Amino acid sequence: MNKELVFINSKSMEKNNSNRVYKIETENLNAWFGTKQALKDINIKIRAKSITAIIGPSGCGKSTFIRCLNRLHELVPNARVSGKVFIDGVDIYSKNVDPVVVRRKVGMVFQKPNPFPTMSIYDNVAAGLKLNGIRDKRKLDEIVRRSLEQAWLWDEVKDDLDKPGASLSGGQQQRLCIARALAVEPEILLLDEPTSALDPIAASKIEKLIVSLKKDYTIVIVTHNMQQAARVSDYTAFLYLGKLIEYDETSKIFSNPKEELTENYIAGRFG
């Protein structure tokens, strides 16, 4: 309880200062898998209520980077993190912050749609609330409906809420996962290649959905699809071999990159 208070207090402090430009800031962020270093001194400031795309070739540390933003990286055996990640000005790696509280504030959607196979559509969306002890049926109904509407899934599933989540199509499952993440009312949404396992039509629907969520959430999306980064994001960061090579407005990165490495990658000369 004490640990949670620290984070919640600093959050309420932040409310007075709601014109904060940067939601997430990292300071010399390093990450390891055992002895292999996956991220090297990442310093980045991510703007609130905008979409930031993380691009780069496979194995460059894109996924590791966003998994450091909700303290999921440390769950991998032998994984380690050093440096600081500030969310609303609070270092989420400081000793008195509870990672579970961080994860409630920072939602995540994974590459492969992963609804809970043993739960209905309704319970999938309500899982984050129910398993944290919220029992009020009316409140749950309301949040499930709102989350499914936000994820553009309500009209497709409103009559089948008790069907298994795994019975939906791939694109619907991914929107279900977005609804599940939104239900716990996060402020930040991390998306780890959310459309790479989907067909183009389902993918384009998710892209449009992501853009529509920008007004309420700070979104960080990892993608290996450069067209996607260009279409949806406001800012783009290019990672290569664990280093942040370039970070700027998306239009500048794609039209006029400063680094040769970025230019080569965007032109498709490697990666």
Place this chain on the structure above:
Amino acid sequence: MEKYFVRKLKDKIAYIACLTCVIIAIIPLGSILFEVAKNGLPAINIDFFTKGPGIIGERGGGIANSIQGTLILIGLTSLIGVPIGILSGIYLAEFGDNIFGKIVRLTNNVLAQFPSIVIGIFAYLVVVLAIGSFSPIAGAIALAIIMIPIITRTTEESLKLVPNSMREASMALGIRRWRTTFSIVLVAAKNGVVTGVMLSIARIAGETAPLIMTILGSQWFFSGLTEPMDALTLRIWRLSLLPYEHAHEIGWGAALVLVTLVLSLNIIARLLTWSKYRM
């Protein structure tokens, strides 16, 4: 490149080889069930299910006290063995990636192979002599020692089959680790865990040797947790030693009851844990 028909023939041969082996494997099983049913059915009547054993050497009497004893043993053993087995399995699967986990896993596998009569002697020394009497408690402890490694191993293996993406999805929602383990991972692995529990119950319900040294056997119905008690396997064993035809008949009947009991527990457990939301 081989000729088309040669490859097709090899495919056929592989299939037929598998099928033959399956048939060979089920012949003993089928003939045991057939023998038990054929010899056991004539023994079945109302007395058989309502009365204890009659006077030795005379017709009549039943196995009601043995059925009661076996049910009590299954209940008591499960009370001890199921929680310990499942929780140990959870530990090994979710937190056992270390030296201690390795030692526990090895010990557990050794324990699973232990001759049950040795476990019976152990329970005799540790429980029967301490209490000063043969008792269901001693029997349940001996059987729990047999049950725990089976459940631990099947639970661990079932939990490991749950993809890591489930755990991460749950943790990323800000759900605590223990909640993730019990409400997401264990629920997803439920079928495997239940199978393990049922296997272990079938195994302990069929044990005889450890019971000789722990519950002893009795002519009477259950009369207290520290008094000797009967069980179906003990009854079958004692009846088979008697030189009377009708005793053997009751023994077959008892065997039929034991098989049916284990089978019906299995079916009930499946029905109780059935869900339309599955992996």
